Amino acid sequence: MTHTKLFIPGPVEVSKKTFAAFCKPMIGHRSGDFKKLYASIRPQLQQLFYTKQPVFLSTSSAWGVMEGSIRNLVAKKVLNCMCGAFSDKWLDVSKRCGKDAEALQVEWGQPIRPEQLDEKLAGGGFDAVTLIHNETSTGVMSPLREICEVMRKYPDVLLIVDSVSSFSAVPIPMDELGIDVLLTGSQKALALPPGLALFSVSENAFARAATMKDRGYYFDFIEFKKNQEQDMTPSTPSIGHIYALQSKLDDIFTEGLDARFARHERLNGLVADWVKRNGFEFFAAEGYRSKSLTCVKNNREIDVQALNTKLKERYHCVIDGGYGKIKGKTFRISNMGDETDQTISQLLGWLDDCLAQ
Numbered sequence: 408m409t410h411t412k413l414f415i416p417g418p419v420e421v422s423k424k425t426f427a428a429f430c431k432p433m434i435g436h437r438s439g440d441f442k443k444l445y446a447s448i449r450p451q452l453q454q455l456f457y458t459k460q461p462v463f464l465s466t467s468s469a470w471g472v473m474e475g476s477i478r479n480l481v482a483k484k485v486l487n488c489m490c491g492a493f494s495d496k497w498l499d500v501s502k503r504c505g506k507d508a509e510a511l512q513v514e515w516g517q518p519i520r521p522e523q524l525d526e527k528l529a530g531g532g533f534d535a536v537t538l539i540h541n542e543t544s545t546g547v548m549s550p551l552r553e554i555c556e557v558m559r560k561y562p563d564v565l566l567i568v569d570s571v572s573s574f575s576a577v578p579i580p581m582d583e584l585g586i587d588v589l590l591t592g593s594q595k596a597l598a599l600p601p602g603l604a605l606f607s608v609s610e611n612a613f614a615r616a617a618t619m620k621d622r623g624y625y626f627d628f629i630e631f632k633k634n635q636e637q638d639m640t641p642s643t644p645s646i647g648h649i650y651a652l653q654s655k656l657d658d659i660f661t662e663g664l665d666a667r668f669a670r671h672e673r674l675n676g677l678v679a680d681w682v683k684r685n686g687f688e689f690f691a692a693e694g695y696r697s698k699s700l701t702c703v704k705n706n707r708e709i710d711v712q713a714l715n716t717k718l719k720e721r722y723h724c725v726i727d728g729g730y731g732k733i734k735g736k737t738f739r740i741s742n743m744g745d746e747t748d749q750t751i752s753q754l755l756g757w758l759d760d761c762l763a764q
């Protein structure tokens with residue numbers, strides 16, 4: 408049976424090897440076998456996060472940890488950096504958690520600029536910042552290193568970074584940059600099935616969390632820490648996901664991190680060449696384009712839905728027709744996960760064909 412292959416920016420295609428690992432027989436989550444499984448992936452997880460801190464596995468999508476970060480860390484006021492659908496939503500989530508929250512809003516397509524952050528933080532009153540590194544809705548990658556430089560001026564303000572669609576596609580050295588929470592989800596750049604979130608927490612963030620009274624249970628960072636010390640998770644995790652992750656980590660380190668980053672950059676370049684060759688433009692501001700997906704401005708005003716229908720019928724794959732308020736005005740092509748020069752070139756050829764007739 409042929410399935411429809413997803414070139415949307417998440418969920419992405421899951422390999423047969425990953426699925427086989429996902430479907431291994433269950434083990435008890437308090438058993439020695441589980442502890443061995445979790446312990447076996449710890450070094451690779453820490454390497455991938457570029458951290459000495461523990462890496463936690465949450466059976467939830469990324470939003471669970473995004474909300475959890477707010478509940479664990481925001482005592483005074485959070486600054487939510489907003490430049491697209493996911494980052495905009497984080498302000499709403501902060502407010503729903505009953506927190507005092509303020510927006511640093513920039514136009515969709517623009518990145519968060521370090522000087523804008525500096526200006527906001529200079530006003531005082533904040534104790535946490537949320538940032539989406541790679542805003543998947545607009546295809547914008549904000550300048551993380553420069554932003555982290557600004558954060559050093561404000562040591563009492565914790566930085567929470569969502570890397571859902573950039574993690575493992577580009578290097579994000581958590582400890583070196585001084586990130587307090589680095590979180591990601593399973594179904595995007597990692598090419599696992601949806602339903603698992605991974606995150607790591609700095610010492611400063613643990614210290615803050617320990618003082619917070621209403622951090623709840625399911626996403627309590629201190630619970631995660633206590634359990635991780637025993638190679639366990641606070642509640643029953645999705646064990647299939649952890650087997651799949653183990654398999655994926657093997658793939659990643661067999662390929663090598665540098666080769667993996669280079670592959671994403673190269674494939675992203677293939678898509679960019681296609682965009683220019685076909686008279687399209689980029690939605691993201693020049694110099695801030697994502698390396699894991701491309702948000703294409705539909706300046707030719709093509710019928711994106713019709714294009715996608717053709718792609719699906721003829722070639723059993725789909726791209727994304729745009730997200731939120733820029734649906735139809737943009738479309739998005741993912742080069743995340745396991746894509747290769749061959750699969751991306753093939754997709755671009757199919758797009759040419761579907762555009763031609």
Ligand SMILES: *Cc1c(COP(=O)(O)O)cnc(C)c1O
Pocket residue numbers: 417468469470471493539541542543544569570571572592595601
């Ligand atoms: C997809 C995505 C999310 C949300 O992930 P869920 O799995 O739906 O919780 C958050 N942030 C970014 C940048 C995303 O791309």
